[in-house]
Amino acid sequence: MSTSPAPSQQATVLVVDDIPANRNVLRQTLESDNYEVLLASDGATALHVAAKAAPDVILLDVMMPGIDGFETCRQLKAGQVTRNIPVIFISAQSETRSMIEGFQVGGVDYITKPFKAEEVLVRVRTHLTNHRLTREVLAKNQELEKTNARLREEIERRQMAESSLELADAKLSLISERETRAWGLEAFVGRSPAMQEVIAEIRRLQLVDNTSVLIKGESGTGKELVARALHHSGRRSTKPFITVNCAAIPAELAESLFFGHVKGAFSGATGNRKGYFEMADEGTLFLDEIGDMPPVLQAKLLRAIEDGSFMPVGSSAERHADVRLLTATNADLDAKTAAGTFREDLYFRIKGYEICLKPLRERLEDIQLFTTHFLSRFAEELNIPVPVLSSEAGKALHAYHFPGNVRELKSILERALIESGGGTIEEFHLHLLNEKAMMAPVANSEPVGTAAELPLNLELAELELARRALAEANGNVSKAAQLLGINRTKVYRILSQQDSVPTDSG
Known part of the structure; x- marks a missing residue:
């Protein structure tokens, strides 16, 4: 019973012999066992067919005109496509000694003339099996090499990631230390x-x-x-x-x-x-x-x-x-x-x-500390000596209500430092909100008693309402904003336009 591959797995055998009768005998023998057979009558033709068709096994005669079997085998083993194809030499019994050279040039076996069908089939089948197993081992080795390469890459990637994480942790630790000092x-x-x-x-x-x-x-x-x-x-x-x-x-x-x-x-x-x-x-x-x-x-x-x-x-x-x-x-x-x-x-x-x-107005003892802190910081940023605050300027700051609290003090001192040019900061360098002036009636406008008496000019009406709210809140801008249902920023914006608002007489 044949053990040759199924038709879908049909193996191809290239028979190379200069004698047509030998080629026909081998073709019939192999085709009877379901092999696909290719024929070549000389070494040059065999090299061309093998390179193009890549057969599974080659049966190669030793003695041929032109390129003999040994030289043909050498060139097959030198080719990229044909180097791994098993070569079985065809030899007469009297040529047994020359088979040593056949093995040296890359042959794997030989068959002798006259051919014995069972011997030919067994040797072809054996070397097909060996070749298939060799290919599978090589394929598995290649896959293992690829897997090992991927593992090496993954190890290197993880090592790099760990190094990056260590560096990032070190940087983060430094940043955290800086932020802790800053905040x-x-x-x-x-x-x-x-x-x-x-x-x-x-x-x-x-x-x-x-x-x-x-x-x-x-x-x-x-x-x-x-x-x-x-x-x-x-x-x-x-x-x-x-x-x-x-x-x-x-x-x-x-x-x-x-x-x-x-x-x-x-x-x-x-x-x-x-x-x-x-x-x-x-x-x-x-x-x-x-x-x-x-x-x-x-x-x-x-x-x-x-x-x-x-x-x-x-x-x-x-x-x-x-x-x-x-x-x-x-x-x-x-x-x-x-x-x-x-x-x-x-x-x-x-x-x-x-x-x-x-609020800052309820902790006046902090004003001097904040003043010294902000002036030192601004001076460091500008790379200038820390400026001196005149006694009049210091008294003005302590007497001020600071509706904007520490943020407002910082802004006042920053502007004062710029305007003083790094010299002594005088009282006129401090741009403080005059809350009493804010609560005063708008120039050239009559006092308004009820909502019905509000001026028709929208800006005047806003200013009048802000003035009333500020008066009712005893100068507390936050409370005035709550009474008006708006935020403090808008109250300041309305009051800051006091000098530019047109009067009814205009």
Whole structure:
């Protein structure tokens, strides 16, 4: 029973012999066992056919005119396509000695004339099997070499990644150290009892870095500085600190900005985007001006705060983030809660701990420290000697109300340093808001008693209302802004136009 390959796996044998009778005998023998047989009558033809057809086995006669069998074999073994094809020499019994040369040039076996069909088939079949097994071993070796090469590349890549991570960790550690110095407790300048109490509160919270903290205070009192100090003094100091100004977030984009979105969630969503919560994972999320958060977002924020779960816009898969929440406001959240504009459950959730920052006017002993600190810092940036503050300028600063608190003091001193050219800073270099003048009636306009008596000129009407509110608030711009239902910045903007507002007589 034949053990030759199935037709779909039919092997090809090239028979090379200059005697047609020999070629025919071998062809018939091989075809009877289902081999495909190619014929060549000389060495040159054999080289051409072998290079083109790449047979599985070659039966090659030794004695031929032109190129003999040995030279033909040498050239076959030198060819890229034919070098691995098994060559079985055809030899007469008297030529047995010459077979040594046949093996030396690359032959694997020989058959003798006259041919014995069974011997021919067994030898061809044996060397086909050997050749197939050799190819499989070579293929497996090549695959192993490729796998080893990939493993070596992966090892090198991981080593490089580990080196990069070590370098990144070193850089991050250095950055964290710098940020801790810049934003940690060392950054606090004030030494008044009020500021010392704030510093003590931050120290108490260092080991409790999952507790939500609500920081209250007027604009410019340093709420973000306190938030950064809380972050950089705890175990989350090397993780992200994400700051969000709730007052600047458009209501229609709020959900996407906070929780992210997936590609195609809405028009313009060309890719996946992380929201603030996911960006702050393992770190701190600082929500400034939380009292101005859109009501529609407050309920969704509450759930994210409670269990860290949120759903990106357009996604059906819930995500989780480990976030420490810090919030800040200059608004009266108790009043907003009572009025129903701020959720009571959210209010209770964000004020796990409260830190209240007093305005600068209530800690006057800090003014001199801040003045020295800011002037030294500005002088260092400008590479000039630290300027001197005249006694009159110092008295003016201590007598000033500072509606903008520390931020306003910093701006006043920066401008004064520039205007003084590095020399002594005099009182006229300090551009302080004249709050009494702000509360005074507008020049050339009659006092107005009721809403019905407001001037028809829109700018005059705004100015008059701002003046009334400021008078009723005893000069406190924040309270005046609350009475008017606008922010402090707009009050300042209205009052700053006092001298340029046209009168009714114009």
